Every structure is written in C-alpha cells, then in structure tokens.
Amino acid sequence: MFLQVIGIDVFYGNIQALNGISFEMEESEIISIIGSNGVGKSTVLKTISGLKSAKKGKILFSSRGEIQRSPAHEISAMGINYIPEGRQILTRLTVKENLLMGAYRIKDKRQIKTGLENMLERFPVLRERENQLALTLSGGEQQMLAIARGLMSFPTLILMDEPSLGLAPLLIKNLFKLIMEFKKEKKSIILVEQNAVQALRVSDKSYVMQGGRFILSGTSTELMQNELVRQAYLGG
Amino acid sequence: MIWIQQLINGIGLGSTYALVAVGYALVFGVLKVLNMAHGDIFMLGSYVGLMTYFLSPSNPNPFLAVAAGFIVSGIAGLVMERLTIRPVIKEHLTPLLTTIAVSIILQNSVRLFFGPIQKSYPFEFEKISWGTLMFPSIVFINLIASILIMLLLVLFIKKTRMGRAIRSVSENQDISASLGVNVSMVMMLTVGLASALGGLAGVLMGMTLGSISPFIGINYGLKGIIVLIVGGTGNILGAMIFGILLGLIEVFSVIVLSAAYRDIVAVCCLIIILVFRPQGLFGELGVKKEA
Numbered sequence: 001m002f003l004q005v006i007g008i009d010v011f012y013g014n015i016q017a018l019n020g021i022s023f024e025m026e027e028s029e030i031i032s033i034i035g036s037n038g039v040g041k042s043t044v045l046k047t048i049s050g051l052k053s054a055k056k057g058k059i060l061f062s063s064r065g066e067i068q069r070s071p072a073h074e075i076s077a078m079g080i081n082y083i084p085e086g087r088q089i090l091t092r093l094t095v096k097e098n099l100l101m102g103a104y105r106i107k108d109k110r111q112i113k114t115g116l117e118n119m120l121e122r123f124p125v126l127r128e129r130e131n132q133l134a135l136t137l138s139g140g141e142q143q144m145l146a147i148a149r150g151l152m153s154f155p156t157l158i159l160m161d162e163p164s165l166g167l168a169p170l171l172i173k174n175l176f177k178l179i180m181e182f183k184k185e186k187k188s189i190i191l192v193e194q195n196a197v198q199a200l201r202v203s204d205k206s207y208v209m210q211g212g213r214f215i216l217s218g219t220s221t222e223l224m225q226n227e228l229v230r231q232a233y234l235g236g
Numbered sequence: 237m238i239w240i241q242q243l244i245n246g247i248g249l250g251s252t253y254a255l256v257a258v259g260y261a262l263v264f265g266v267l268k269v270l271n272m273a274h275g276d277i278f279m280l281g282s283y284v285g286l287m288t289y290f291l292s293p294s295n296p297n298p299f300l301a302v303a304a305g306f307i308v309s310g311i312a313g314l315v316m317e318r319l320t321i322r323p324v325i326k327e328h329l330t331p332l333l334t335t336i337a338v339s340i341i342l343q344n345s346v347r348l349f350f351g352p353i354q355k356s357y358p359f360e361f362e363k364i365s366w367g368t369l370m371f372p373s374i375v376f377i378n379l380i381a382s383i384l385i386m387l388l389l390v391l392f393i394k395k396t397r398m399g400r401a402i403r404s405v406s407e408n409q410d411i412s413a414s415l416g417v418n419v420s421m422v423m424m425l426t427v428g429l430a431s432a433l434g435g436l437a438g439v440l441m442g443m444t445l446g447s448i449s450p451f452i453g454i455n456y457g458l459k460g461i462i463v464l465i466v467g468g469t470g471n472i473l474g475a476m477i478f479g480i481l482l483g484l485i486e487v488f489s490v491i492v493l494s495a496a497y498r499d500i501v502a503v504c505c506l507i508i509i510l511v512f513r514p515q516g517l518f519g520e521l522g523v524k525k526e527a
Contacts, residue, residue, distance in 0.1 A: 049414050051410050051414060054407070071413070071416050072410070072413035073414075073416050074415055075414075082414040088410075091409050092407050093400065093403060093407075097400055100397075100400060101400055101401075101412075101417075102415060105415075126245075134488070153416070203251075
C-alpha cells in the first residue's frame, strides 16, 4: 500500500479539526477530497505533509513506515510535496529562485538544471518571467509557479491544496487539463478541492468531507451519480 | 585636506556600524527577533581579539585576532540561539527579554574578568603617508576588509543555495519547511553567522580605534539598532548602506557642530525616518501576517 492514513485526529488548540480520518491510496492514483469551506480538507494535507501534527492516529507511507511524527522537511525529503493553499510562493524571490528552492533537497547540480529546463519548457510563461520577482506574477501565473515548484524535486506524492481557488474560469480549465496530463504521466496526487465537479472528473477515488470527518467515499464515477453529492456539491 | 581624512574616518566608522547592523538585520529577518545581546557579542569579540595579543606579545598576529573574534563570537551566537532564543521563540516578546539577560551577563562577566576600565588595543601598525596625510595602515585595512566582507555576504545571500534558504525562511517558514529546508538549523546558523560578523567587527574596531571597554556594546549596539531601523528593518543592503552613511554623518557633524552632538545625530535620523518613512530607506510597509 502506497499511503495509509489511519484514525487521524487533529486539533487547533481545543477545537477538533479532524476526527478519525482514514483512507488508503495506491501508487499512481489520483484521490480527491471534496467538501465545503472550512470542513478540514486542507488540514488533512497539512497533517500528511508534517506542517500539523496529529494527536492520534498513524500515517504509513510506502517503505518509510510511520511518518506522522516526522517534521515537514523530512517528509519533503521522502518525496511528498505539498503545494499549499493560496499559492504561497516566495514573493521576494524571482521565478527562477522559487523553482530552485523547489529543488532544494536535490544535491546533483545537473539534475537541478534539467529539472529547471523541463519546467520552463512545460510552462513557457515562467520562462518569460524567469528573472522577475514572483510578486509581479498574476494569480494564474503564481499557481503555475507553485505547481512547477512542487514538481522540481521529482516528487513521489503530490499534495495539491485547492489549486483552483481564486482563479478565473479559463485558468481553472487549463489547471485541470494539466492535472489530466499528470494522470496520463501516472503521478500520485491527493487533490483537495472546493470545485467538486472538476475534482471528481480528474480523480479515481473521492472522499466527501464534512465536520472533520469523511461522510462518503467511493470511486469518482459512483459519487458523481450519488444523489446527496449531486444536491450538495454538484448543483443538483 | 581635513575633509579627505574625515571622509576616510567616516567610512571606517560607518563600516563598523554597517557590520553590526547587518547582524541585527540577519537575525531579525530570519527569526523576527531583535537580538539585544548583539552589541555585547561585538564587545566579546573585541576582547577575544585582545587576548590573542597576549598569547605572543612579541609577535602579535592581527589575522589571528580577527579569526579568533569571528569564531568565538560565532560559537557564542550558536549557543545563545539554542539556549535563550529557540526555547522561547514562539512567545512574541520573550526573546527580547532573554537576550537582554544575555547582554547583562556578557557585560558583567567581561567587567569582572577584565575590569571596567578601558583597555588599550596594543596591536601596532605601520604608518602610511598619503599626500600630506599620515594614516596607520589599519584604517585602510579596516575599510577594505569590511567592504570585502559585506560584498561576500551579499554574494552569499543572493547566489548560494543556503543564502536562498535564508531568504526563503525569512519570508515563510512553513513553505520553506515543506520544500525541505531544516528551518531550525537555518535559524541557528543565521544567529551564528550574525554573531561571528559582530565579533569580527569588534576586533577590527578595537584595532582601528585603539581601545575597548566592557560597555562598548551599549553604544555600538544602540547605533546598530538605529541603523537597522533606518535602513529598513530586516533589510541587509539597507543596513550596509545606512551604516556607512551614519559613519559619515557622525564624523562630519563633529566638524560642523561639535563632538557633543555626535550621538544625537543618529537618534535624530531615527526620529526623522520614523515620522516620514517608518519602513526605513529600503524597507517594505507591511501588515504583520499571523500564521
């Protein structure tokens, strides 16, 4: 089993954000977690990536065993990359420097150079703005940069936190086209999204979240036909 | 001709201020802490340099003095970060208090060990004549060394992987961690580097001005904080530029006004900047982001 999350409880102070979260994932699967604002979807990704620690429960990753106590930089070294909510690129660094930071844990200079070239090929807009401060990029470009940065270290598992948030409809279309390309490339992704329609379309399995728990799960096709899901998240 | 002499003195003084201020800027930028003990780490470095003289008084080695000041102050910085800053860094104002405690401990330890009276820095340097002026060579050495060090630091921050990591951590710790940066190691190394630079500046200052005391940390520390704020709090380039500027301003104010007004000039700059441009010369206006 590629990733196993078992009975995770997470608290912010005294408030319980996650309650008994459990799921499993195979390699090269795309899993999506959908639900409305504030139910705890981001917290799931933050906990897996090590930015939040769980009070209870286990996370087992591939050959690494239990990782729920590992700090964020160690989890990044295992190949799990977190692409955060709200882009959160490093605004005071240039586009190129952001990408280089994405490759921070890679020691081989040639690998870094190749990776950089690949990203600039794939996202020509970034090549145009290579030496500009990341601050000057538009919202869609920043999202592209955040994703490109997340790919720089050849991750084994990609955690995408609400990538479509705040993007114009055309850019959202392009974003999910990109995720479909990732699917063809057999990348392993956990996608957290408020945009349920698109999320279900690109993912294999899906989990519906409410109040810190998973209330429904199944293949995305199943969920697309589920009455409850259609009413609540797909616009009836 | 007195102008040229004072210009050189001014840049020399300014480069000490610049190096001290850079130390504050590094620590504030990365840890968001104002290190109240930084001036005394500077002072500590100067005393370490002095001690190396007595290892071989017949054949003193100024390079050894500078290196010793750099290393010992650097180590003091690492220890200080681990013991007095890291444990309380989550509390907003507590690091301010703990570093004040370190400052008091350093000042009084040195005072008890070496005595409260000024000690002279016995390193001797040959005199260089330049036109009608005579300078001890240390004045030029101080100037060139300081500027070289600042150049190296800028290159380090802008071009190296570690320099990028430092800039990344000072902007966003969580993102840096999720990119694989060991944030607490970067914090410790930053304080170590800032302190090492302070110690080095202390030795250079001692050799240039000829005397030190356990309390020079107060004056240079305060000037350093002023330069930090006026340059743009946390901005390394701003600290360097205004540090040198302040040295020039102080030296020329002594000529134009009198020596009595020397320290007032720095405070006046601070007040003017806070009123008209609080973010400092090179700083950014910002709202504090809470996690």
